Amino acid sequence: MSHLATKLLEDPYQGYAYGYPHKTAYRPLEPAIPLQPHWEKEDLSSLFFYLHIPFCEMRCGFCNLFTTTHPNEGLVSAYLNTVARQMQTMSDMLDTPRFAQAAFGGGTPSFLSLSELETLFKNISKHFGPFEKGTPISFETSPSTVEPEKLAFLKEAGVTRLSIGVQSFLLEETKALGRPQKPETLHHALEIIAKTNFPVFNIDLIYGTQGQTPETWQSSLEQAVSYHPQELFLYPLYVRPLTGLGKKERLPSDLRPELYKQARDFLLSKGYEQISMRLFRHREASVPQNQGPIHCCQEDGMIGFGAGARSYTHDLHYSSEYAVGRSGIMEILKHYTESSDEAFKVADYGCLLTKDDHHRRYLIKSILRKGGLIHQDYQNEFGHPIAQDFGSEITQLIDCGLATNNSYHLHLTAEGFAYSDLIGPWLFSSNITGRMEQYELV
């Protein structure tokens, strides 16, 4: 691992460490690993339910998520039928799982029609029972797929957080992002969401687009805040291989650090608190918490349904294969829809975690958020103090002014949050970094 002080001379935008190990560290598992013994060992009382919908109305120039556009109806219904089969297989395999949290992501889950959404929720209830009242359930939308009937249904179905990708309120900027988006469509969608009144409404914005200035960024921030979202996710632009922007060799602007600080200070002044480098939450927002078990992202399992979804047991992280190019994605979707029920009983692509990976995952997932890493929790989880595993890293973070440490917790400073996308990857093991570097994207 390189010295942090040297690392700080490099680009601070090394990667978004929202999960560890990163999916580009996954590999074919040969032979495939039977899932039942792994899930049998898990505590099934506070799982995370994730469902991936890999469809969108357009492929945005910046986006490398696992998704495709203009699927024919046959593909969408075959996909949803396969998700239902996968749920059936998992519910047969697991002894009364309880979901403490759920998310519908993509792609764009609101790409589905109202009747497809109704069938999907019916199938979830059929296989796992309805989500318990108050379970935090998040659902992603895009401006042109928001319709009042769909949102009314989702609210009724228990969705507690509706998220919309806005990226920018300026047509010129969304054009530069490869996502031309009519302001009328955008404002109309935001009005419908605001009226439907979900407990949590989230807006995603991107900063660092070429041509964006502090003034245009301020305009987007002010327009976003005028809709009173409880949460805002601010993403620094990354230009990734095989995306529309990547193929045109468009780079993010040099203004990202400055735009980040501008947005942070503005949102703090508007009553938001900073939860992570990207997430800001209004201080008065009451974010639904499950009355029953609370999912703990450092420790608890996640079951992902659909192609592109990841699943986590304690030792095994797995998913379908991953691609960004259209032909690679279509091949994976074909493989998924043609999978036998037996295929859902094994993991054939993923990563087995070592003890060291567990320590790193815990540290990364804790330290990049407000509140940081609580020493007693780490001790309870692993039976020894964090300093035993990461003494040198902690000293370096403190010496560089990026973290502070006391007897209760280790947490990032304001400057540390700004360097989250460097600190996260810096904490990856050399084995995982090596695997990520060797990954060949299709």
Ligand SMILES: C[S@@+](CC[C@H](N)C(=O)[O-])C[C@H]1O[C@@H](n2cnc3c(N)ncnc32)[C@H](O)[C@@H]1O
């Ligand atoms: C699943 S998408 C959001 C939902 C919906 N599909 C939409 O686009 O409106 C998740 C978010 O990740 C962010 N994002 C995706 N790729 C990005 C990139 N290369 N750079 C910065 N942000 C990115 C965008 O803000 C996007 O809204």
Ligand code: SF4
């Ligand atoms: S940003 Fe959203 S709408 Fe655009 S391609 Fe990605 S997932 Fe689809």
